[in-house]
Amino acid sequence: MMGPIQLEPNKVAAELSRFGEKLAKGMNVLKNVPDVHYGASDKEAIYKEDKLVVYRFKSAHKVTHKTPLLIAYALVNRPYMVDLQDDRSIVKSLLAAGHDVYLIDWGYPDPSDRYVTLDDYINGYLRRSVKAVSKHTGVDKINLLGICQGGAFSLCYANLYPETLQNLITMVTPVDFQTPDNMLSHWTQGMDVDLFIDTLGNVPADLMNWCYLTLKPYRLLQQKYVGMTDILDNPGEMENFLRMEKWIFDSPDQAGEAFRQFIKDFYQGNKLLKGGLKIGEKAIDLKAIKLPILNIFAEQDHLVPPNASRALKGATSTKDYTELSFKGGHIGIYVSGRAQREVPPAIDQWLRKRG
Amino acid sequence: MAKAGSGVFKDWEALHQQWWNAVSEGAGKFVQGDWRDGTKAFGDLFGGKLGDGTDAATERFVSGTKQYLDWVEKFSGQLAHGAQFPKDASGWVKLFQGALGPMGEMKNPLHDLFATMTGDGARGFEQFFSGWPNPADWAKGEVQGLLGLPAFGYNRETQERQQKLTAAWLRYQDAMGAYNRLMLEASKGALGKFESLLAAREEQGRKLETLREVYDLWVDAAEEGYAEVSLSPEFRTAYGNLVNQQMTVRKLVQTEVERFTGQFGMPTRTEVDSTARRMQELRREMRALQERLDALEAATSAPKAAKPTVVKSKSTPSKAPAKKAAARRSR
Numbered sequence: 001m002m003g004p005i006q007l008e009p010n011k012v013a014a015e016l017s018r019f020g021e022k023l024a025k026g027m028n029v030l031k032n033v034p035d036v037h038y039g040a041s042d043k044e045a046i047y048k049e050d051k052l053v054v055y056r057f058k059s060a061h062k063v064t065h066k067t068p069l070l071i072a073y074a075l076v077n078r079p080y081m082v083d084l085q086d087d088r089s090i091v092k093s094l095l096a097a098g099h100d101v102y103l104i105d106w107g108y109p110d111p112s113d114r115y116v117t118l119d120d121y122i123n124g125y126l127r128r129s130v131k132a133v134s135k136h137t138g139v140d141k142i143n144l145l146g147i148c149q150g151g152a153f154s155l156c157y158a159n160l161y162p163e164t165l166q167n168l169i170t171m172v173t174p175v176d177f178q179t180p181d182n183m184l185s186h187w188t189q190g191m192d193v194d195l196f197i198d199t200l201g202n203v204p205a206d207l208m209n210w211c212y213l214t215l216k217p218y219r220l221l222q223q224k225y226v227g228m229t230d231i232l233d234n235p236g237e238m239e240n241f242l243r244m245e246k247w248i249f250d251s252p253d254q255a256g257e258a259f260r261q262f263i264k265d266f267y268q269g270n271k272l273l274k275g276g277l278k279i280g281e282k283a284i285d286l287k288a289i290k291l292p293i294l295n296i297f298a299e300q301d302h303l304v305p306p307n308a309s310r311a312l313k314g315a316t317s318t319k320d321y322t323e324l325s326f327k328g329g330h331i332g333i334y335v336s337g338r339a340q341r342e343v344p345p346a347i348d349q350w351l352r353k354r355g
Numbered sequence: 356m357a358k359a360g361s362g363v364f365k366d367w368e369a370l371h372q373q374w375w376n377a378v379s380e381g382a383g384k385f386v387q388g389d390w391r392d393g394t395k396a397f398g399d400l401f402g403g404k405l406g407d408g409t410d411a412a413t414e415r416f417v418s419g420t421k422q423y424l425d426w427v428e429k430f431s432g433q434l435a436h437g438a439q440f441p442k443d444a445s446g447w448v449k450l451f452q453g454a455l456g457p458m459g460e461m462k463n464p465l466h467d468l469f470a471t472m473t474g475d476g477a478r479g480f481e482q483f484f485s486g487w488p489n490p491a492d493w494a495k496g497e498v499q500g501l502l503g504l505p506a507f508g509y510n511r512e513t514q515e516r517q518q519k520l521t522a523a524w525l526r527y528q529d530a531m532g533a534y535n536r537l538m539l540e541a542s543k544g545a546l547g548k549f550e551s552l553l554a555a556r557e558e559q560g561r562k563l564e565t566l567r568e569v570y571d572l573w574v575d576a577a578e579e580g581y582a583e584v585s586l587s588p589e590f591r592t593a594y595g596n597l598v599n600q601q602m603t604v605r606k607l608v609q610t611e612v613e614r615f616t617g618q619f620g621m622p623t624r625t626e627v628d629s630t631a632r633r634m635q636e637l638r639r640e641m642r643a644l645q646e647r648l649d650a651l652e653a654a655t656s657a658p659k660a661a662k663p664t665v666v667k668s669k670s671t672p673s674k675a676p677a678k679k680a681a682a683r684r685s686r
Contacts, residue, residue, distance in 0.1 A: 003443045004553040006562035009370045012431065015565050016374035020381025025384045050638065115635035124642065186586055190595015192602070199606040201628065218577040226570070227417025232385075266442060303583055 001051030019229060020137030026232030031203045033235050036243040037116060038080040040089045043103070047132035051107025054129045056100070056136065056242060057077070057091055061120075064098030067166045067355060068137045070199050071103045075258070076150035076208055079105040081334050082147070085243060089334045099351070102133045102142075104150075108252040114201045116255040118262060123154050130157070130164050143203040143351060148172050148264070148304060148330075152272060155312075156284050158291055167354050171296040172330055174304045175286075176311030180272045183215050184303065188267045197260040204250035215302055244335065273311055286312075292320035294332070297341065303330040322350060371435030378424065427566055430454035431683040444553035450544055451573065520607040533593045537584055546579030549573055 047054040083091040147155025151173025228277035231237035297309035
């Protein structure tokens, strides 16, 4: 009678009346939702340098893994991404599994950090962070978990300083930066990055966030907020929503020089995979990596498409390569219930077999 | 085609008023005022729970919900006020198109989405220069003539800089035009996708029974259309060009601002950058010296450290652990 859309007056009236009621109730819920906080686990600083801090998470559980685990996330994120709240915390799950977990907080770059380079980040901050964890625990080798861009950094690091690592875990890490479905990469190809950085200095976080939102503008700028009305009368869900909202838009500016090289060499040159990448004076060759690798990627990742991560398979010389495919997106892999059930246990089991 | 206001649909008009009152009343209570008065009414919606991002988050919520309600009002309003109920996907798309309003294809469909991002959140291309004087205005409508004039005399350099800035601004406008044209393509593509998705559902016998389902399906279509265009070679060129032209204008404006403020003895971007560069070089040097110092200290303290381990080694036949400990300290 009405083709594919079967709207009935009474049902539509009921639907929209419910919508109005939700909005009315929502105000009271919002008033009473407590201020949102994040960071579920206690931690202590064990190393500081410039704006960087290396934290060790305090655990109520006995540490049963002799090799500590250091987490290095992407420069666009914040440390609590892996420890958002009690029931959404990779860190909490790993602590419960007996791991000694450390985390690099890269800090918020300001204009004085405009000239921090990838060399400074990888040969400097990351190397000294690994050293600090090593010294703190009294072991020669640690496990490194690199997330997204932090995973790309970790691959470079593993190539340059393999003697300091026992195992390497990469999570939603781009390796092939030019897969056909990589929208971010596609957009950067025509950019004059030198002009961009020479003009902006540090890249403003707002601009980065805007860019991410425009990957899926209708969903992220509109539908998401229409969807929010569904949970307006649910204090718990609203608290989670607001926490996510705060997290997503809490991004540091990007140090200009590091950004320049990352776009030019990784996105435009695809040198991590194709070769020719240098970090400082040191050449990077993925084939030189022989460490055991666990590569985790998300099947619905719109920032780092699965194929960008899958490219790691066969790119190194490791004989111990494992892939874990997660049914979710780039954000969901840290925060969804499914991720909590699947990802930390998989990391734990993989590490348990390798010491 | 069935006609609204007759037969089974006779209740549409009355119900439309009824549910719209309910929505308006709910929305009014929610925002403590008229929800159509956007930002003003939604003012303290999140009560500071998002910290500095409150305004931006509020605006995003306001914008998303408001556009949705606008669409609902128009879409349902068309049915309530006599539009005919379509029989097929194509007919529904036409009706839908009429209700799109700011989400529609008559202009860059993302314009209104991006236009809301004026808080601490991100800003779109068009907002980037909002509040800045348009360099072309400086030429007072004689832009092309000014650009063609040869510069000479006392103000020659100033005139050349202004010509350069104005030309860059015009190129930026062209680049924005090319970008907007592709956005329009994305929008048209979205309607085509919407029709296909509707037709596919019809074939499968799956019906959309709520306005929200219709809206969600349209979002799926819009994202598909947008993704198709934004992954095209044309978009890559247009996007790169837009960023580059925007940066060119911005850099030229910065230069002018620097020249102006420098005259009053204010520190300029160039000076701040120079300090930052030197500071970073000093950090590197200091860190390298610190590491050398640590290594030297470790080397010199290693033999002393051997003493207690020797004592310890008396109780154990092997000296291997002591050696291992010393080696670890020296690292």
